[in-house]
Amino acid sequence: MNSKTVEIITIGDEILIGQIVDTNSAWMAQELNKAGFEVFQITSVHDEASHITHALDEALRRTDIVLITGGIGPTNDDITKKTLCQYFHTKLVFDPSVLENIKQVFANRLDFVFNDLTYSQAMVPENCTIIQNRVGTAPITWFEQEGKVVVSMPGVPYEMQEAMRNEIIPRLQTKFQTQKILHKTVQVFGYSESALAIKIADWEKELPDFIHLAYLPNYGIVKLRLTGTSDNLLSLEFAINQQIESLKQILGKAIIAFEDLPMEQIVGNLLAAQGKTIAIAESCTGGNIAHRFTSHAGSSEYFKGGVVAYANEVKTDVLQVTPEDLEKFGAVSQQVVEQMAKGALQLLRTDTAIATSGIAGPSGGTPDKPVGTVWIAVCIKEKMISRLFHFGNTREQIIQRTTQAALVMLKEIL
Amino acid sequence: MNSKTVEIITIGDEILIGQIVDTNSAWMAQELNKAGFEVFQITSVHDEASHITHALDEALRRTDIVLITGGIGPTNDDITKKTLCQYFHTKLVFDPSVLENIKQVFANRLDFVFNDLTYSQAMVPENCTIIQNRVGTAPITWFEQEGKVVVSMPGVPYEMQEAMRNEIIPRLQTKFQTQKILHKTVQVFGYSESALAIKIADWEKELPDFIHLAYLPNYGIVKLRLTGTSDNLLSLEFAINQQIESLKQILGKAIIAFEDLPMEQIVGNLLAAQGKTIAIAESCTGGNIAHRFTSHAGSSEYFKGGVVAYANEVKTDVLQVTPEDLEKFGAVSQQVVEQMAKGALQLLRTDTAIATSGIAGPSGGTPDKPVGTVWIAVCIKEKMISRLFHFGNTREQIIQRTTQAALVMLKEIL
Numbered sequence: 001m002n003s004k005t006v007e008i009i010t011i012g013d014e015i016l017i018g019q020i021v022d023t024n025s026a027w028m029a030q031e032l033n034k035a036g037f038e039v040f041q042i043t044s045v046h047d048e049a050s051h052i053t054h055a056l057d058e059a060l061r062r063t064d065i066v067l068i069t070g071g072i073g074p075t076n077d078d079i080t081k082k083t084l085c086q087y088f089h090t091k092l093v094f095d096p097s098v099l100e101n102i103k104q105v106f107a108n109r110l111d112f113v114f115n116d117l118t119y120s121q122a123m124v125p126e127n128c129t130i131i132q133n134r135v136g137t138a139p140i141t142w143f144e145q146e147g148k149v150v151v152s153m154p155g156v157p158y159e160m161q162e163a164m165r166n167e168i169i170p171r172l173q174t175k176f177q178t179q180k181i182l183h184k185t186v187q188v189f190g191y192s193e194s195a196l197a198i199k200i201a202d203w204e205k206e207l208p209d210f211i212h213l214a215y216l217p218n219y220g221i222v223k224l225r226l227t228g229t230s231d232n233l234l235s236l237e238f239a240i241n242q243q244i245e246s247l248k249q250i251l252g253k254a255i256i257a258f259e260d261l262p263m264e265q266i267v268g269n270l271l272a273a274q275g276k277t278i279a280i281a282e283s284c285t286g287g288n289i290a291h292r293f294t295s296h297a298g299s300s301e302y303f304k305g306g307v308v309a310y311a312n313e314v315k316t317d318v319l320q321v322t323p324e325d326l327e328k329f330g331a332v333s334q335q336v337v338e339q340m341a342k343g344a345l346q347l348l349r350t351d352t353a354i355a356t357s358g359i360a361g362p363s364g365g366t367p368d369k370p371v372g373t374v375w376i377a378v379c380i381k382e383k384m385i386s387r388l389f390h391f392g393n394t395r396e397q398i399i400q401r402t403t404q405a406a407l408v409m410l411k412e413i414l
Numbered sequence: 415m416n417s418k419t420v421e422i423i424t425i426g427d428e429i430l431i432g433q434i435v436d437t438n439s440a441w442m443a444q445e446l447n448k449a450g451f452e453v454f455q456i457t458s459v460h461d462e463a464s465h466i467t468h469a470l471d472e473a474l475r476r477t478d479i480v481l482i483t484g485g486i487g488p489t490n491d492d493i494t495k496k497t498l499c500q501y502f503h504t505k506l507v508f509d510p511s512v513l514e515n516i517k518q519v520f521a522n523r524l525d526f527v528f529n530d531l532t533y534s535q536a537m538v539p540e541n542c543t544i545i546q547n548r549v550g551t552a553p554i555t556w557f558e559q560e561g562k563v564v565v566s567m568p569g570v571p572y573e574m575q576e577a578m579r580n581e582i583i584p585r586l587q588t589k590f591q592t593q594k595i596l597h598k599t600v601q602v603f604g605y606s607e608s609a610l611a612i613k614i615a616d617w618e619k620e621l622p623d624f625i626h627l628a629y630l631p632n633y634g635i636v637k638l639r640l641t642g643t644s645d646n647l648l649s650l651e652f653a654i655n656q657q658i659e660s661l662k663q664i665l666g667k668a669i670i671a672f673e674d675l676p677m678e679q680i681v682g683n684l685l686a687a688q689g690k691t692i693a694i695a696e697s698c699t700g701g702n703i704a705h706r707f708t709s710h711a712g713s714s715e716y717f718k719g720g721v722v723a724y725a726n727e728v729k730t731d732v733l734q735v736t737p738e739d740l741e742k743f744g745a746v747s748q749q750v751v752e753q754m755a756k757g758a759l760q761l762l763r764t765d766t767a768i769a770t771s772g773i774a775g776p777s778g779g780t781p782d783k784p785v786g787t788v789w790i791a792v793c794i795k796e797k798m799i800s801r802l803f804h805f806g807n808t809r810e811q812i813i814q815r816t817t818q819a820a821l822v823m824l825k826e827i828l
Contacts, residue, residue, distance in 0.1 A: 016453045018443030019630060022436060025458075029432030039430045041465075044439075044456040051455075058472070183431075193487055194531030194551075214427055215487065216434075217570075225433070280701075280722070286708025287694075287701035290722040294700025297776050297809060305728040307721055308694070308704040314719040314762055318732075348728055362711050393519060393549050395711060396572055 004176045005040040006032055007059040011052060011071035011080055012155055015044045024069050024160055035169045036181050037065070047071050049083045056087060056150065064148045065172060070155030072138040080152055081125065081141070088143050088150075090127045098122040098139045101132040131167045135159050140167065149175065180233040184240050185225045185260035188251060189408045193217045196224075200250055203243075211240060219400040220391075221408070223260065256408050263407035264292040270414045271302035271352070276380070278410075279348035280306030281319055281340040283331065284358035284374060289403050304348050309340060319343030330369070332357050334386050337375040341386075345379060352380045352414070354406045358391070360398045374402045378409045385413055418590045419454040420446055421473040425466060425485035425494055426569055429458045438483050438574055447628070449583045450595040450643065451479070461485050463497045470501060470564065478562045479586060484569030486552040494566055495539065495555070502557050502564075504541045512536040512553045515546040545581045549573050554581065563589065593643045598654050599674035600638050602665060603822050607631045610638075614664055617657075625654060633814040634805075635822070637674065670822055677821035678706040684828045685716035685766070690794070692824075693762035694720030695733055695754040697745065698772035698788060702817050718762050723754060733757030744783070746771050748800050751789040755800075759793060766794045766828070768820045772805070774812045788816050792823045799827055 008028055014020045022044060029039045040063055045051045052071075059066045071080035085092055099122040121137045124130055131140035136159040143150040149172070153163050188196055193215050197204075204213055210230055216223035226243060230236035248255060257266050271278055280289045290306040293299045307318050312331055315321040321339040329335045341355035358374030365371035372393065377386035387409065391401040422442055428434045436458060443453045454477055459465045466485070473480045485494035499506055513536040535551045538544055545554035550573040557564040563586070567577050602610060607629050611618075618627055624644055630637035640657060644650040662669060671680050685692055694703045704720040707713045721732050726745055729735040735753040743749045754769035772788030779785035784804075791800035801823065805815040 015440070016443060016456065017447055017628060018440040018445075018453075019628070021440040022456075026429070026432040026435040029430055031432075033431050039432075040460070041469075042430065042436075042456075042458040046454070055455075192527075194529060195527060197531060198529055212427075216428055217487075225428075227431070277725075282701075282704075286713075286717075287696075287704030287720065287722065288708075290696075290701030290724075291705045294702075294722070294724060294774075295809065295813070297774075299700075300724055303700075304725040305722040305732075306701060307732075308701065308708070308719040310704075310708060310714055311691075311718040311762075317763070318719075318721075318761060347732060348725075349731070360708075360711075394572055394576075395709065397549070399709070 004037050004065065005063045006037045006065040006067060006172075007040055007063045008042045009052070009055050009059060009066060009068045010042070010044045010155070011047060011068060012044075013046055016046060024155065024157055027157070027161065028067065028069075028164060031164055031169060033181055033183070035173055036179055037172065037176075038181070047079055049079055049086070052080065052083045053087055060148055060150070065176070066148075066150045067168070068150065068152045069160055072152060072154055084128075084141065084143065084150070084152055085125045088125065088127060088145065090125045092123040093126045095122055095124045095130060095139075098124060098130065098132065101134075101139070102137050105133070105135060105137070131163060133159055133163065134166070135162050142168075142171070179229050179231055180236060182228045182230075182233065182236050182240060183225055183260070184244060184258075185223050186244060186247060186255050187257040187263075188222045188224060188254050189220065189256045189404075190254050191222060193222055196222050200224075200247065203246060203250055207243065208239065210236075211243060218404070219397065220404045221256070221263065225260070256411060262292070263404060263411070264289075265296055267407050267411050267414065268293060268296060268299055268302060270411065272298075274414065276351035276414070277302050277304045278352045278354070279304055279344040279350040281344035281353060281355040282306060282308050283310060283315070283340070283356055284360045285356045285399050285402050285406070286310060286360075288399050289354060289356070289406060292403060292407075304350050307344055307347065315340060319347065332359055332369055332373055332375055334375055334377075334388070337377040338379075338384055338386050341377040341379045341384065345381075352378070352410065354378050354410055356402050356406055358389075358398065358402055360395045361393075362395065372398055374398065374405075376402065376406045376409055378406065378413050380413055383413060385409055418451050418479065419477045420451045420479040420481060421454055421477045422456045423466070423469050423473060423480060423482045424456070424458045424569070425461060425482060426458075427461055429484075430460060438569065438571055441571070441575065442481065442483075442578060444630075445578055445583060447641070448595075448597055448639075449587055450591060450593070450641075451586065461493055463493055463500070466494060466497045467501055474562055474564070479590070480562075480564045481582070482564065482566045483574055486566060486568055498542075498555065498557065498564070498566055499539045502539065502541060502559065504539045506537040507540045509536050509538045509544055509553075512538060512544065512546065515548075515553070516551050519547070519549060519551070545577060547573055547577060548580070549576050556582075556585070593645060594647045594650065596642045596644075596647060596650050596654060597674070598640050598658060599672070600658060600661060600669050601671040601677075602636045602638060602668050603634065603670045603818075604668050605636060607636055610636050614638075614661065617660060617664055621657065622653065624650070625657060632818070633811065634818045635670070635677070639674070670825060676706070677818060677825070678703075679710055681821050681824050681828065682707060682710060682713060682716060684825065686712075688828065690765035690828070691716050691718045692766045692768070693718055693758040693764040695758035695767060695769040696720060696722050697724060697729070697754070697770055698774045699770045699813055699816050699820070700724060700774075702813050703768060703770070703820060706817060706821075718764050721758055721761065729754060733761065746773055746783055746787055746789055748789055748791075748802070751791040752793075752798055752800050755791040755793045755798065759795075766792070766824065768792050768824055770816050770820055772803075772812065772816055774809045776809065786812055788812065788819075790816065790820045790823055792820065792827050794827050797827060799823055
């Protein structure tokens with residue numbers, strides 16, 4: 001793939017001490033990919049001049065476009081602007097348009113006070129293009145040298161995003177002829193990453209050079225992402241779809257989705273489309289399935305609620321599991337998990353329900369029901385599916401894999 | 415503190431196309447900081463041999479310790495192991511102990527099948543130390559050359575975390591640590607990071623050189639971590655405790671904990687100690703509070719369960735909120751959230767209960783109840799506290815900050 005490459009340099013101690021997670025770079029990479037640019041490397045460095053300079057030298061050796069985030073706040077520990085001045089052998093000059101822009105940005109912000117720090121934002125490098133920050137005080141600076149571009153922008157996510165979307169990416173596209181990039185993802189259930197790799201080995205060998213395959217395992221689901229590059233988006237899409245068609249022949253029902261969305265959103269969209277509602281009865285997942293559904297805006301359209309039935313009394317008192325069956329078969333059993341699902345369906349008066357019961361460990365395992373033993377049931381009014389699984393080792397792993405499997409089973413039944 | 419510096423190299427196209435956010439590096443940086451190491455640079459590179467080699471060269475020029483995550487899965491796009499073999503001029507040899515470990519890891523996983531790729535995981539570089547992966551298939555490889563250390567570990571978060579905590583950090587400390595390190599953390603509620611920084615500015619200025627302060631904000635709670643280095647652990651502990659005493663004078667009740675544990679564990683331990691049980695009635699948090707409790711082993715001792723009452727019918731049908739009050743005051747009101755708490759307490763027959771109701775957005779806000787408006791109630795048999803909050807902008811932020819505040823309120827009442 002020979003699309004134009006970009007490097008991202010994020011500046012700030014807070015990333016290097018682990019105080020904040022660098023979500024900016026992932027967002028930028030996604031937007032750049034869509035626009036036909038490829039991120040070659042992401043480098044996080046300290047608020048320290050020589051460190052920044054060295055990273056910039058290195059990056060410009062490898063690529064023509066370097067995007068820098070962070071370190072341009074008004075406080076003293078932010079030194080990116082001064083450092084870039086030295087790097088490009090220029091000096092800071094006062095730019096009234098920046099001050100004017102700041103006045104506009106904060107026109108309706110009664111709490112905003114102008115001070116020396118505000119004015120210092122209007123001091124900008126002389127030989128660069130100034131791009132106004134429409135939502136903050138620090139301007140974006142665009143340097144060009146020997147056909148290469150270095151852009152310095154704020155690290156504040158919404159300020160960076162506004163500048164990238166409306167100014168930086170469009171300008172990069174104008175300056176650099178870029179190829180089209182297309183991603184398509186299929187989600188596969190029931191294979192480990194390695195088992196899947198063997199299953200599709202021959203198909204993978206035959207992939208054309210302009211299509212790249214990536215395996216992205218996620219708690220029992222493996223995403224296969226096909227990425228293609230070409231000047232012709234239509235023929236590229238055709239070629240990728242062809243590959244996906246032959247993948248279907250190999251994997252059949254194991255392919256559970258052709259969209260790159262989390263399972264709860266895929267089944268959520270299905271529920272919404274079918275006008276169905278759902279209730280969750282969770283024992284070993286302890287609320288995680290409900291949490292996954294409700295993390296997404298609009299889930300109230302189909303998600304009515306759930307019962308976290310951790311203690312056995314809750315299974316009997318609230319979900320009407322019969323004490324006899326609980327006694328006879330144990331909490332982690334087909335009988336109990338099916339009664340939990342039916343109980344939730346009736347109690348919350350929904351069209352569908354999911355129930356989980358398993359041994360999340362580390363204790364509670366027995367020879368015949370070791371840690372990781374999980375029963376899952378899904379039902380829609382008259383139909384019920386239940387299945388026994390044996391999941392992983394760690395508590396986290398068992399909770400997440402149970403959640404994924406339950407969502408996949410729900411998709412099957414819908 | 416003149417602590418040993420580390421560089422992190424994360425390998426994987428998925429980070430560079432923005433498909434996943436690199437949360438590993440932040441986690442590692444935090445743990446390394448606690449252990450007395452400083453991260454100098456984080457570099458994300460492609461699954462590409464020359465790129466990995468170059469990054470490794472660069473990193474080893476700057477530091478003695480390089481930690482590499484990712485790119486050691488069994489599939490073809492994972493090439494880190496081969497690349498490190500070339501880099502350290504060695505070859506792959508079969509290590510039966512790795513295969514033995516994999517058998518143990520997957521002992522409870524009936525769905526796990528051994529195949530060539532599994533065996534390929536047991537092919538390891540000859541001249542390195544093998545650290546077994548206790549929760550996955552890919553072993554950790556530890557290389558040493560001219561007193562410098564390069565460690566390659568999986569990118570799967572829980573596999574990386576298990577290895578870092580139990581093997582890598584202890585070994586790094588043995589090899590490089592000279593001075594003793596001590597951490598004490600106080601958790602502060604009700605201050606933004608910057609407001610807190612102003613409040614304790616004078617105290618912070620007076621901190622001795624051998625005590626380092628870190629602000630760790632986490633959805634409404636700010637952890638203040640004091641890290642001291644010294645040859646004398648006793649006098650160090652005394653000095654840090656003195657600082658915490660004077661911090662108490664400044665912050666008083668705003669200090670909600672002196673342990674570095676998540677709030678759900680702190681209140682969980684309190685509940686266990688008092689022999690009390692808890693039930694959760696969640697609207698806007700949608701199961702997240704239950705999920706937080708049940709993520710921890712042993713939570714079944716005090717956590718009986720909960721009701722996720724997303725739809726209003728669930729509030730009335732299951733939690734016995736009176737339809738009249740729901741109609742009159744709305745779902746996000748003191749009356750309703752208190753009835754939810756009482757309802758959960760009675761339904762699940764527990765000693766304590768938490769209830770949340772709020773507008774998580776992005777839609778659903780009104781002029782008098784904008785997005786971010788949240789009511790929280792906690793009750794223990796005869797006592798009830800409820801409070802109104804106005805939380806953040808994003809859905810994630812509102813859910814997490816509500817969860818934290820609810821746990822803090824529970825701690826107050828216990």
